[in-house]
Amino acid sequence: MTYSNTNDAGKNNQPLKNKERQFKGLSLTERQQARREKLIEAGIEVYGTHGFFAVTVKDICNEAKLTERYFYESFKKSDQLFQTIFLKLIDELQQNVMQAIMQASNSHEKMVDAGLTALLTTLKDNPRMARIIYIDAMLVQELHNQATIHETMLRFDRMIHAFVMLMMPNIPHSEREISWVSTGLNGYVTQIAIRWVISGFKQSLDDVLASCRVVFLALLESFSEKKN
The missing domain is CATH 1.10.10.60 (Homeodomain-like)
Incomplete structure (x- = not known):
């Protein structure tokens, strides 16, 4: 008489663990x-x-x-890879800027210089990043209706907004007004960055920095006067 091994049968009926090869x-x-x-x-x-x-x-x-x-x-297509790359590079750029600002002293002028210097230095040290963010992404956004790229660039508006509030927490202006001003500052710096990238970084970093910082400092001075 033949007996079946119930233990072995049970083992054979157990589902195999899903282990990747x-x-x-x-x-x-x-x-x-x-x-x-x-x-x-x-x-x-x-x-x-x-x-x-x-x-x-x-x-x-x-x-x-x-x-x-x-x-x-x-x-799925080249556009999807480009968008993935854009988001990756934007994150890197913004992290560099925010880290520089947070490590700067409490001086408004030094915080402005630290943030702008981090932005411009990152672009100059990474020309491929600069081209992708400030040239190709703009064209892709316009021709391919890439809402993600537009929405991501708005993160710089919010970053500048947070920057202004960090320096002047008791600023006597509404959130809406500061939001519009932040958008204007972002547009100003973006246009300078685009021109600098297209030129192949011919203008010195110090000159470009001076062109950017003058508007930030003028704004802070104007806000300070209204506060006083």
């Missing part, structure tokens, strides 16, 4: 993430060098040394 010590998810990061870095290189409208998916894949099927594993 390892390859070179990496799971499938980790390999996909690694390929995605390579595509992002490649995108920064080729977009930042040649411009969004001159670059194809094939160009990005060649730079990343990946086949096109891996591109579509992570991104």
